[in-house]
Amino acid sequence: MTLRYPDDLPLRDDLREGHAAAWADIAQPGVSWTGAERVAILAEARAALDCELCNARISALSPNAVQGVHDAASALPAAVVDGIHRLRTDPQRLTRAWFDSLVEDQLSLAAYAELVSLVCTSVIIDTQHNVLGLPVAPLPDPVDGEPSGDVLDDTVDIGAWLPVMKAEADLTDTGLPSVPNIARAMSLVPRAAALFFGAFRPHYRLQQIPFAISQAQTEFIASRVSALNECFY
Amino acid sequence: MLLRASGEQTGTEYDLNAVTNDTGDAGVEHESLLRELTEAAIRNRWDDLEDVRARAMQAMGEQETVDALTVAAAFNGITRVADATGIPLDEQTAATTVEMRDVTGIDRFDYAQKSARYSTADGSW
Numbered sequence: 528m529t530l531r532y533p534d535d536l537p538l539r540d541d542l543r544e545g546h547a548a549a550w551a552d553i554a555q556p557g558v559s560w561t562g563a564e565r566v567a568i569l570a571e572a573r574a575a576l577d578c579e580l581c582n583a584r585i586s587a588l589s590p591n592a593v594q595g596v597h598d599a600a601s602a603l604p605a606a607v608v609d610g611i612h613r614l615r616t617d618p619q620r621l622t623r624a625w626f627d628s629l630v631e632d633q634l635s636l637a638a639y640a641e642l643v644s645l646v647c648t649s650v651i652i653d654t655q656h657n658v659l660g661l662p663v664a665p666l667p668d669p670v671d672g673e674p675s676g677d678v679l680d681d682t683v684d685i686g687a688w689l690p691v692m693k694a695e696a697d698l699t700d701t702g703l704p705s706v707p708n709i710a711r712a713m714s715l716v717p718r719a720a721a722l723f724f725g726a727f728r729p730h731y732r733l734q735q736i737p738f739a740i741s742q743a744q745t746e747f748i749a750s751r752v753s754a755l756n757e758c759f760y
Numbered sequence: 761m762l763l764r765a766s767g768e769q770t771g772t773e774y775d776l777n778a779v780t781n782d783t784g785d786a787g788v789e790h791e792s793l794l795r796e797l798t799e800a801a802i803r804n805r806w807d808d809l810e811d812v813r814a815r816a817m818q819a820m821g822e823q824e825t826v827d828a829l830t831v832a833a834a835f836n837g838i839t840r841v842a843d844a845t846g847i848p849l850d851e852q853t854a855a856t857t858v859e860m861r862d863v864t865g866i867d868r869f870d871y872a873q874k875s876a877r878y879s880t881a882d883g884s885w
Contacts (some may be wrong), residue, residue, distance in 0.1 A: 730834030
């Protein structure tokens, strides 16, 4: 199923193309997940929005205070479903202890990085549809094949939960490094990083933003989203 | 933090407290509408969004409104990447924003602090 926005919407071509390419890539076998599992991860991310357990946790002082079973939309393992639902509905309360437990017992680091990329890419694309008043795009049809297992060998620990690619610390005139940490967050799995940023890049520039709103307005919106989502970065 | 950098480039000073707080005036054009658009979009309040989107299109223009929502959609995704990977601030950014992060309260979102706040006493989850 190809993703296509209505022609009459004032969306730039690179956004239309970036989202269509991401949707097509999601259907392909990944690094740790098959195409069917990758599409199931997206289905699960959507199901989280109507999950009773997730809604109860959001209302609780601590998400750990509420136990139960998620309203799952797939046959993915329960711990994976839990991870997807938390990331979709309550990301600001993910903890290092939760992450450590998940990757110790249930998922490889690479599988986790790929899962994060899939969920977050779908959040961008689904949110884009939601905010324009469009129904979300039908999920892509999965493509058969085996996961590649391709991960980056040469990584470094910068204090993040995942090891990341090495990068120079040189600064650009924005005051940020030429490769900011956020761009390295999923770099253990280069294809995961490429998927996410392929969808993200048409939405934002650090400078000379090619939009009808100003750079300051852009940064204000970005900052407000970060504050609402209680995001430190 | 990039709003501050944007202000430095244009010689404009923005009130960064108004960005992290739910009310206030940071000094950005059409700020009230941008704030409403963003909150309705991120809080999944679609009925509210339909209303504010119509008002924004009238006041700001259709392209401006769509562009604003396009930025919000992107950051709804990338904030989750940061939250799910515990990625630290870039070294230079961390060094130059100590006071600003303290004043605006952004430090309360630090991943180590949040992990301590939301983990159970025995470290389980």
